[in-house]
Amino acid sequence: MSAILLVAIPLLVAFLSILVKKYAPYLLIIVGLFNLVMLFLLQDGGVIIGGFDQPLGINLLLNLYSRIALILINALIVVIACLNIKDYGKYGSILLLAMAGLNGLVLTVDLFNFFVFLEISGIAAYLITSSNKKPTNTFHYLALGAVGSSLFLFGVIILYAMYGTLNYGAMIEAIAANNNYAEVVLPFTLMFIGLGVEAKLLPFNSWVKGALGHSNTMSGPMIASVYAAALSFVLGRMIDNLFLFQGTLLTIVTVLLTVGILLGDFMAFSSTKTREILLFSSVAQASIVALLFVNGVVAWAVWLIIANALSKTVMFLVINKATKEVGCDETKSLQGLFTKNILVGLAFTLATLSVMGLPLLVGFMIKLNFLTALAGAGQIWLIVAILIASLVEGIYFVRLLVKLWYKGENEISVKYNLSFKVVFVVIALALLAFGSYTAPMNQIDNSVDAVTEVVNNG
Amino acid sequence: MASIEYLILILVGASFLAYLFTKLNTYLGSVFTILATMFVFASLAGYGFGMGLDTTVNYLPWFTFNQTYLGFYFVIIIAFVYLMVSFFHPYYLGQYKYKDSYNMLFLLSLAGIIGAFYTDNFLQLFFFFELIIWTTMFLIPQGKSREAAVSYFGFSVAGSVAMLIGIFLIFSSTGQLDITSGLAAISGTNAIIVFILFLIAGFAKLGAFPLHIWLPIAHGNAPHPFSPVLSGALVKLGAFIGILALVRIVPTANLLVDSINLPLGQWLVAILGSISIVFGTLMAIKEDDAKKLLAYSSMSHGGYILVAFSLMNSVAFAGGFYHILAHAIASAAAFMAIAAVARATGTTKMKELGGMIHKMPITYLAYLVAIISMAGIPPMGGFISKWLIFMAVINKGMIFVAIAIFFGSVGSFLYVFRPLAALFLGQEFREYKHVKEAPIMMLIPTFILMGLNVYTGVFPSFILNFINNILGELGYAALNVTSSSIINVFDGQGILNPALISLVFAVGVFIAFIIFILLKKSRSVSLMDTYTAANFVHDEHLLHYSVDFYAPLERLYEKHTNWMTKFYESLAKKVKEIGNLGKYLFMSKNIGTTMLWIITIIILLLWGVAL
Amino acid sequence: MIQYAAIILFVFGLYGLFTNRNVIKMIVSLNVMEVGLNIFIISIGFTYDGIAPILSSTTANGLLYVDPLPQALVLTAIVIGVGTTALGLAIAKSIHKTYNTFDLDEMGDKE
Amino acid sequence: MIINVLVGIGIAFFAFVLQTSVAGLNRKIVGRLQKRIGPRWYQEFIDIFKLLSKRSVSHGWIFDFGVIMALGGIIGTAMFMPITSNIVAFQDYDNFFIFVYLLAVGMLGMAMSASGSGNPWASIGVMRALTTMLAYEVPFLIVVLTIINLSGTSSMTGIQIFQQTAGNNWFILALPLGGIVGFIALMGMLGKKPFETYIAPAEIASGPMVEYGGKQLGMLFILHEISVWIEVTLFVHLFLGGATNIFEFLIKYFAVYTLANLISNVNGRFKIDQVVTFFYKWPLLMAVTQAVIAIYFGWVI
Amino acid sequence: MLSTKFTPATKLSKAEIDRKWWEIGDFFRRNSLWLLMYCTGCCAIELPPAMTSAYDMERLGMGPMATPRQADILLVSGYLSLKTLRRLIYTYEQMSEPRYVVALGSCPINGGIYHDSHAVINQLDQYIPVDVYVAGCMPNTEAVMNGFVDLMDQIKHKTANGWKKYHANFEWYKENQRNSLGEVDVHDEFHE
Known part of the structure; x- marks a missing residue:
């Protein structure tokens, strides 16, 4: 009954489900629910596979941080699976593979094992994007993903060469022992770039436009919220424990991320396709999350990831469903989408307001608190950049909302079936509820993910 | 014992109830909104004047409230404007697309306003500030144009972003999030930066010179019952933040502009204020849409408020506070009159309207009283606030600001008269023969506002005494006002007895009336029978002179207006x-x-x- | 010294990805890069006169073994490389089916 | 209080009588200038009473209400005006801005009823009147700013007493440029020839007064006379040191009005935008230089 | 001169009071006659000399006024074509009472030199009541001034009541106007 089941069972069922193609989505939902139940039963603690000593043995760590991440990922996958049973049934096994990869990614504290799970979830991601019927974009994503993960492997191996261990805890102690940051810069950069490709950070995410630009109701939410959330969690864990940026590396990374935030929002401001607006805004959000981790504001970064994941799911589902029925996703052609379906419109508006960070919604509390934390750390210039970006973001989201609420010249009618509506209402209510009642948000603090003790077979 | 927190919770609850009621039937929902605003206004007025509202908080998690005279002054004015405008809802909401959300957002923004002025914590102020922005932003697209909402939101959020950066600058340099102590604690270059940032926020919300683009777009295209709220009430938020910056932080105390011993920052704000007065007046003179014209007038009055609050003496501050009240009432009344005309005729363009006085005389009187106050002419409130500002500027001897102020006050007479002549006077157009006067429900607020305009003009002592409390709270000397409302400024340099002026004016009118009555009764003739050098003109549109009313003046500056x-x-x-x-x-x-x-x-x- | 060769091979792979626009050639260059990487991993564990790290009953202790861990890692890395290449080729086939050319430039962006 | 009001009404009546007779005299002087006999000195009275006795035309209630409000406003202003430094209806309530703004009430009443008369020429006349007001008001108020700043009080009697005290002399000497600007602004206020754009009989058929006849026109003539009196007395009190006794006031009053009238009779008429550009070029420049010199450098002769 | 000490002031009836007022009014009306600057024909050239220094109309209290509302005298100076007559009648009706008409030259009397022209009316009296005729094909200025003085005397002796005649037999005048002009109040003249 250990944490390994979270990875093993989805993997096993993934391969079994290939045999019984028809029942794949149902299997997926069952496994997802099983994982969720397991998560509530398991206690925290590490797991060693194969009983070997630390450089050889692969060990997984389940603590509050990874528990939150896993609940979010599995829940979202189950929700997306339920919504897409009808038209993307045959992707059930791929989603199972993705679930296994992502669970493993979040759980493992062994660097090489991290690389393996990164590749598994990568492959699952390439297969998911292939559902967009745009092979060139998928190939683009595959090539970049492969390069990214091999760079990551390169970094890991250099670290292994220097410190002889692959385990998180041991590595952290070894680095701390001979604290000469200069020699560690190259591997950390390579690993940061490797992860940056997957986590959609600015210079490395040219695949995002292709992958999400033509996404559908299954691939959009999967890539934009599930993968983004998982990789943000993992990137956060690595930045917060392993990298601990200093000196020139810190300045370069901060510059990269700030440029990422500003440019992400400017790109969204300049695009007229609705999906492009959403994907560039999620690029900007990802850079903000990374920036928060770099500055040590871990607690609010976690809440930001969750809030963004939920809002982006709603937004992508709404827009992708509408684009499928209308055919083109230009804001002009989608005009007046909400005139007919008020409920979906309300949910979309609340999600957008939460992403913009306006009061009465959870986005505002998170934004206010992480800005106060940044101000406490004296980072005024970062606050200025984030706020300018949020101003530009506010303007293009309002421009989008105003177009969607009021009908243009041609009449469009998009029907959302009941299951979509239920999901939207639940998420919207959650955003609204936590917006005003913020007590539970203060429970976790910045040291939520301290990977310190070395998990040995002892 | 009304408590602020209950008021806010009641309003939020009322907004959801209003949503449901309006879904059932528009009239019911709007009446409910009127009752809700009336209840809030009554409890505010009842307990607020004596600072009697209790500030205990037991539901809202991290909110703390405290009462200040300054905050209460703004809340009572804005709540009053909200109440007056809510009377218009039953007649206008019928043709809006999302009428149920209209009532809901209307009450939500009122809750935001009450919260914003009763808090002493910066983040809470920002919370309510943003709440007001996005609730009002969703109301604007229900009017004529959609882009208006985007530009309104863009500028307001730019202002609030600047304010937030200022707040965090204070927090990071002094660790204080409390308004009074935070503003007092900062000094040196931080103070200058925070001063500039808060002023950007003030300018953005007031629609003063550099950040005024959204004012005509938003007010001109907002739904008719909402533009009085926009220009009467929401502009005052900018004034509130401007006061925070100008009065509480005096950053450049040492860099004095020596000839008129005013800190450099204050002097620059005065110059910007006067530019926005002149620019607002010139653009208003040129404007053809009545609502856009009144929007530019709000911009120029915003300029007056900025100049008043940058002169650093109690007379100017008293003038500024009084002007906030007088402008709020006058512009709300003017916008409501234009809204009544727009409801009856469907357009606010001056070239399509004329002769509304024949069918809507009471609306005409309401508009007349409003523009007398806006132009600052004696029997109305606008005169007293303008007089106070004039005396302060003259006493300080600031010549260039004085040029702008005098230009603004005379110019305001020009552009407020234009809708009066074009909309109301002149021949009655054929197409508006069927037009009826506004219904009784809409006339109640017009009568109240007319009475209030006259009251603030004739007996200002009660309001000026309350303003003295505010001045005391801000640490400035009180204004010398006797019980019979005789204002003595700069110990004798200027003495004003508004009651006497109104009495003498009434006596004059009585004498003129006697002369008029004694003489032979004149033969009444239709407006078509006018001296046209004996040409026979039968189309009243030809005889109505309203397009490009000030053509020779406009020609002088038409090239560089944008x-x-x-x-x-x-x-x-x-x-x-x-x-x-x-x-x-x-x-x-x-x-x-x-x-x-x-x-x-x-x-x-x-x-x-x-x- | 072998590590420099591995890094050069890795850079060749990257250069390959850089320049050519043909899908198949890009997959080949990907493989070249991964081979370079694998050689680099193997070279990490090398000690001069170490023997192959096979544990059997007959081996006497006191012998110098090559570090077994990188070799284990390489195995998995190779398997993953194969996986990605297989997927790449499958996508290349579907690209060929839709645009019946492999060159990315000739495809144009048929939306 | 009643006595003050009665004194005020007396002053207003005195104003009407004085100005009408002075205007009559001026018509005679102008006649003599043009080598003709010119009308009787009380011709203005006859004109006004003839108008009051005629039965005229009314274009609706706003047409009449505007005239009543205008005349009421002007009578109210006149009641506040001090004649000499000791004859004033309401002791130390005669603030300068009351006159500027109660005149504006008169202007608003006339403008409202003129536009209410439905004649396009009346609206054009009103537009020209308001634009001219915008033109001459700003330089005049800048000079008044200097005067109030120097004399430390904004009440008319206070300014008179300041000029009559031993040390300082009249403001027309103390502030020469200010005096010139004041006089040009007075010409604008009176609507004398160079700036008579809004009565312009040839162009817009006597502007706002086109639809008036009979008693309305009579009341407007009374209004015109009293407002001329107010403006000339303002000039006398602000620049010529007011008056200690009634005769000094009469002499100064007659001198100023005749000078203005003579200048007016030799001048043509400006176009309306020439008026605005003229006032915002030289008078404003002179007013500002005078203000800067007087307030900042303190050079007061 | 009856002494007023003893005889009680007789209570004047309403009509007499009006009469008294009317007499005072006449004095003012007589001494301030305003001309409507409506120069229809060639006799108008006589007006400038009447106004300038030689004859100085202003000493009689007379002066030119821009609009009919303000004017007392409608000066018909010379021939009247049909088109001008329509304008004249419209302007006459716009004048405020009591109003007087002074016809200069012989054309309004009997058509003058244009007697047999198709476009000119011969007798102005048919269409609007005329108080004073000043004969002469271009009467010299003295005659014009004399005409005005006659008008003033008529006002003094209450015989200048042309405007009362116009009210009295309004129908008759209208009948004549319609016969000769067709339609007085012309529509669509400028294709409005």
Whole structure:
């Protein structure tokens, strides 16, 4: 009954489900629910596979941080699976593979094992994007993903060469022992770039436009919220424990991320396709999350990831469903989408307001608190950049909302079936509820993910 | 014992109830909104004047409230304008697309306003400030144009972003999030930066010179019952923040402009205020849409408020506070009159309207009283506030600001008269023969506002005494006002007895009336029978002179009237270009570019570390 | 010394990805890069006169073994490389089916 | 209080009588200037009473209410005006801005009823009147700012007493440029020839007064006379040191009005935008230089 | 001169009071006659000399006024074509009472030199009541001034009541106007 089941069972069922193609989505939902139940039963603690000593043995760590991440990922996958049973049934096994990869990614504290799970979830991601019927974009994503993960492997191996261990805890102690940051810069950069490709950070995410630009109701939410959330969690864990940026590396990374935030929002401001607006805004959000981790504001970064994941799911589902029925996703052609379906419109508006960070919604509390934390750390210039970006973001989201609420010249009618509506209402209510009642948000603090003790077979 | 927190919770609850009621039937929902606003206003007025509202908080998690005279002064004015406007809802909401959300957002923004003025914590102020912005933003697109909401939201959020940066600058330098102590604690260059940031927020919300583009767009195109709220009430938020900056932080105390012993910051704000007065007046004279014209007048009155609060003496502050009240009432009344005309005729364009006085005389009287106060003419409230500001500027001897102020006050007479002549007077157009006077429910607020305009003009002592409390709270000497409302300024330099002026004016009118009555009764003739050098004109449109009313004046400055609009359009274009550049650089189709970026970063880093 | 060769091979792979626009050639260059990487991993564990790290009953202790861990890692890395290449080829086939050319430039962006 | 009001009404009546007779005299002087006999000195009275006795035309209630409000406003202003430094209806309530703004009430009443008369020429006349007001008001108020700043009080009697005290002399000497600007602004206020754009009989058929006849026109003539009196007395009190006794006031009053009238009779008429550009070029420049010199450098002759 | 000490002031009836007022009014009306500057024909050239220094109309209290509302005298100076007559009648009706008409020259009397022209009316009296005729094909200025003085005397002796005649037999005048002009109040003249 250990944490390994979270990875093993989805993997096993993934391969079994290939045999019984028809029942794949149902299997997926069952496994997802099983994982969720397991998560509530398991206690925290590490797991060693194969009983070997630390450089050889692969060990997984389940603590509050990874528990939150896993609940979010599995829940979202189950929700997306339920919504897409009808038209993307045959992707059930791929989603199972993705679930296994992502669970493993979040759980493992062994660097090489991290690389393996990164590749598994990568492959699952390439297969998911292939559902967009745009092979060139998928190939683009595959090539970049492969390069990214091999760079990551390169970094890991250099670290292994220097410190002889692959385990998180041991590595952290070894680095701390001979604290000469200069020699560690190259591997950390390579690993940061490797992860940056997957986590959609600015210079490395040219695949995002292709992958999400033509996404559908299954691939959009999967890539934009599930993968983004998982990789943000993992990137956060690595930045917060392993990298601990200093000196020139810190300045370069901060510059990269700030440029990422500003440019992400400017790109969204300049695009007229609705999906492009959403994907560039999620690029900007990802850079903000990374920036928060770099500055040590871990607690609010976690809440930001969750809030963004939920809002982006709603937004992508709404827009992708509408684009499928209308055919083109230009804001002009989608005009007046909400005139007919008020409920979906309300949910979309609340999600957008939460992403913009306006009061009465959870986005505002998170934004206010992480800005106060940044101000406490004296980072005024970062606050200025984030706020300018949020101003530009506010303007293009309002421009989008105003177009969607009021009908243009041609009449469009998009029907959302009941299951979509239920999901939207639940998420919207959650955003609204936590917006005003913020007590539970203060429970976790910045040291939520301290990977310190070395998990040995002892 | 009404408590602030209950008021806010009641309002939020009432907004959801209003949503449901309006879904059932518009009239019911709007009446409910009127009752809700009336209840809130009554409890505020009842307990607020004596600072009697209790500030205990037991539901809202991290909110703390405290009462100040300054905050209460703003809340009572804005709540009053909200109440007056809510009377209009039953008649206007019928033709809006999302009428149920209209009532809901209307009450939500009122809750935000009550919260914003009763807090002493910066973050809470920002919370309510943003709440007001996005609730009012969703109301604007229900009017004529959609882009109005985007530009309104853009400028308001720009203002609130500047304020937030200022707040965090205070927090990071002094660790205080409390308004009074935070503003007192900062000093040196931080104080200057925070001063500038707060002023940007004030200017954005007030629609003063550099950030005024959204004012005509938003007020002109907002739904008819909402533009009085926009210009009467929401503009005062900017004034509140401007006061925070101008009165509480005096950043450049040492850099005095020696000839008129005023800190440099204050002097620059006075100059910007006067530019917005002149610009607002010139643009208002040229404007053809009545609501846009009144929007520009709000801009110029915003300029007056800024000048008043940048003169650093109690007479100017008293003038500024009084002007906030007088302008709020006058512009709300004027906008409501225009809304009544727009409801009856469907347009606010001056070239399509004329002769409304024949069918809507009471609306005409309401508009007349409003513009007398806006132009600052004696029997009405506007005169007293303008007089106080004039005396302060004269006492300080600021010549260039004085030019702008005098130009503004005479210019305001020009542009407020224009809708009066074009909309109301003149021949009665054929197409508006069927028009009826506004219904009784809509006339109640007009009568109340007319009475209030006259009251503030004739007996200002009660209001000026309350303003003295505010001045005391801000640490300035009180204004010398006797019980019979005789105002003595700069110990004798200027003495004003508004009651006497109104009495003498009444006596004069009585004498003129006697002369008029004694003489022979004159033969009443239709408006078509006018002296047209004996040409036979039968189409009343030809006889109605309302298009380009001040043509010779407009010709003098028509070439350079849109500096700022071009500036903001190019700014938006620049951001788009940067976005496209980003897409070109980072989002290109072939993989080579991304690889290039990866390689450069690695090389850059190694070169950086290795050195 | 072998590590420099591995890094050069890795850079060749990257250069390959850089320049050519043919899908198949890009997959080949991907493989070249991964081979370079694998050689680099193997070279990490090398000690001069170490023997192959096979544990059997007959081996006497006191012998110098090559570090077994990188070799284990390489195995998985190779398997993953194969996986990605297989997927890449499958996508290349579907690209060929839709645009019946392999060259990315000739495809144009048929939306 | 009643006595003050009665004194005020007396002053207003005195104003009407004085100005009408002075205007009559001026018509005679102008006649003599043009080598003709010119009308009787009380011709203005006869004109006004003839108008009051005629039965005229009314274009609706706003047409009449505007005239009543205008005349009421002007009578109210006149009641506040001090004749000499000791004859004033309401002791130390005669603030300068009351006159500027109660005149504006008169202007608003006339403008409202003129536009209410439905004649396009009346609206054009009103537009020209308001634009001219915008033109001459600003330089005049800048000079008044200097005067109030120097004399430390904004009440008319206070300014008179300041000029009559031993040390300082009349403001027309103390502030020469200010005096010139004041006189040009007075010409604008009176609507004398160079700036008579809004009565312009040839162009817009006597502007706002086109639809008036009979008693309305009579009341407007009374209004015109009293407002001329107010403006000339303002000039006398602000620049010529007011008056200690009634005769000094009469002499100064007659001198100023005749000078203005003579200048007016030799001048043509400006176009309306020439008026605005003229006032915002030289008078404003002179007013500002005078203000800067007087307030900042303190050079007061 | 009856002494007023003893005889009680007789209570004047309403009509007499009006009469008294009317007499005072006449004095003012007589001494301030305003001309409507409506120069229809060639006799108008006589007006400038009447106004300038030689004859100085102003000393009689007379002066030119821009609009009919303000004017007392409608000066018909010379021939009247049909088109001008329509304008004249419209302007006459716009004048405020009591109003007087002074016809200069012989054309309004009997058509003058244009007697047999198709476009000119011969007798102005048919269409609007005329108080004073000043004969002469271009009467010299003295005659014009004399005409005005006659008008003033008529006002003094209450015989200048042309405007009362116009009210009295309004129908008759209208009948004549319609016969000769067709339609007085012309519509669509400028294709409005």
